[in-house]
Amino acid sequence: MDLSYSEDEAFRAEVRGWLEDHLSGEFAGLKGLGGPGREHEAIEERLAWNRHLAEHGWTGVSWPAEHGGRGLSLWQQVIFHEEYARSDAPNRVNHLGEELLGPTLMAFGTKEQQERFLPRILAVEELWAQGYSEPGAGSDLANVQTRARLDTDGWVIDGQKVWTSNAHFSQWLFLIARTEPGSQRHHGLSFLLVPIDQEGVEVRPIRQLTGGSEFNEVFLTGARTAPDLVVGEPGDGWRVAMALLGFERGVSVLGQVVGFARELGGVVRLARDNGAIDDPVVRDRLAGLKAELEVLRWQALRGLSVVGGSDAGAPSVFKLAWARWHKRLGEVAMDVRGLDGLVASAAPYELDDLQRLYLFSRADSIYGGSDEVQRTILAERVLGLPREGR
Ligand SMILES: Cc1cc2nc3c(=O)[nH]c(=O)nc-3n(C[C@H](O)[C@H](O)[C@H](O)COP(=O)(O)OP(=O)(O)OC[C@H]3O[C@@H](n4cnc5c(N)ncnc54)[C@H](O)[C@@H]3O)c2cc1C
Incomplete structure (x- = not known):
């Protein structure tokens, strides 16, 4: 190649x-x-x-x-x-609609669903949020407790989602809910498309350490959606939900690596400007980050070249590697920034780019599958170690 x-x-x-x-x-x-x-x-x-x-x-x-x-x-x-x-x-x-839901509708949606939603995603007329996580279902997603039942007018949904990115400015939520009463784990779940702007949906932004509110709690209380807005068969939502996650690790990771290079460049420039570069330990750490970034890029390319192939561990290895790298970048950035990096520069809580980078990168080893979850995947599916007890 x-x-x-x-x-x-x-x-x-x-x-x-x-x-x-x-x-x-x-x-x-x-x-x-x-x-x-x-x-x-x-x-x-x-x-x-x-x-x-x-x-x-x-x-x-x-x-x-x-x-x-x-x-x-x-x-x-x-x-x-x-x-x-x-x-x-x-x-x-619009990345959740464009990169996650769109390909999922192409694979599992009906012709009507495709015609109804895909053009509006492409035109950026309707934005989407992802309603998977719940207070008791994050890493253990199969523990979803949100329920939905079909009555004469459509689906009625009750439950709570959490960490729902972008829900405060999106029009639609794709979610998984338990539609077969008494079902356990990944059985009896359905993948539903739910309009956010309705009485039964309340979106409460969560204020984050960075000062912003990128994600939300979403309360569903008798929320409604049309009977035909289930993707795939009712009860088969787990399969659809997992396929959607497969699209998450797409080609855009190469853009992510370029974005990392830009961030690293910013830290190097600051180190030159404020003299931190004269410290051999700082120089060594920056050089290490630069070299590892090159390795990340090749790992990302390798991951793409084996999509659907035999290297089941490649996405997990890449997730572990970039999350670790990016968290370290945040730490080095704060060291380069020096003592005044410990205070917000403007009232009431306005952080600069490097402070945000440091704080937000703490989440890198949590979202998109935490470090521990990635290691479990590698242990069970690649190394063939015994499965963890539930
Ligand atoms: C910035 C950000 C954006 C997000 N956006 C969305 C979104 O748009 N939609 C959405 O649905 N979700 C979203 N999430 C939620 C994210 O998917 C979850 O945070 C993640 O799945 C972890 O779940 P949890 O927070 O419930 O933590 P938990 O699952 O409770 O985990 C807590 C800790 O325990 C560890 N742990 C859990 N189980 C095990 C185990 N079996 N073995 C070893 N260790 C374990 C975890 O690794 C973690 O360190 C977002 C999260 C973040 C940080």
Whole structure:
């Protein structure tokens, strides 16, 4: 495999040129906004940018043309995400719909569901949130207690979700709920599509350590959705929910690695400016991060080259590695920043980029499957060790 993907360099030039031309004027000020720990920033403006991308065919780049997507090859997708991150374009607001729900509807949805939802995801007209976690169901997701029953008008849902990113500005929630009374674990669950703007849904933002409120508690009290808004067969929701998680580790990880490189560059610049670079220990730690980042990039490429293949452990190894790397970057950043990094620079609680990076990166080893969960996957599915007792 040619990992320099040289035949696609013309495409790289096209993406880079488009981003340079369009990240200007009203959008110029959005550069760098909305990254991890900063999702609360400039939502309306980022939404406008996301719709601008859509108008020019830069949403759904991996989606096949039959569903309105751009149908890029795998390497072109890698290039798109790398160039997007390199340009410092703002984080897209619509990624849960575009990268998770869209592909799931293509695989499991009915024709009506696809026609109803996919065009609106592509056009960034409807935003989605993910209602999986509950107070008693995070790592142990099969412990979902939210219930749903079908009456004459449709599904009626009762329960509570938590850590629901973006629910406070989304129109729709995809969730898993127990639809077969008395069922246990991953049996008897269904995957439902639920409108958020209704009386039975209450969204309460959770204030985070970073000062922002990116995720929420969502209370469902007699919430309703139409009878045909179940994806896959009723009772078979676990399969759909797990397939959706499989899309989470897609091509965009290469963009993530480029984003990490930008963050590291910022820390190195600060170290040069404030003299911290003169400390050989700091230099050594920065050099270590740089070298490991290169390894991460190759790991990400390796993960893509074995999608659906034999290396079942690759996504878990990559998740463990990047979470560890990013947390260390946050720690080194604070050391470079020095003592004044311990206080917020403006009232009431306005943190700068490095402070946010440090605090938010603590969550990297939790979301998307915690470190312990990844190690359990590796132990059981790759090393063949005995399964943990439940
Ligand atoms: C920034 C962020 C955004 C999120 N966004 C969403 C979202 O949009 N939608 C959504 O549904 N969820 C979301 N989550 C929730 C996330 O999926 C959960 O936090 C995660 O699954 C862990 O679950 P938990 O928080 O209940 O912790 P728990 O599962 O209670 O785990 C607590 C600790 O115990 C460890 N642990 C748990 N079980 C085991 C075990 N069997 N063996 C060893 N150790 C174990 C864990 O590794 C962890 O360290 C988000 C989380 C974060 C941090």
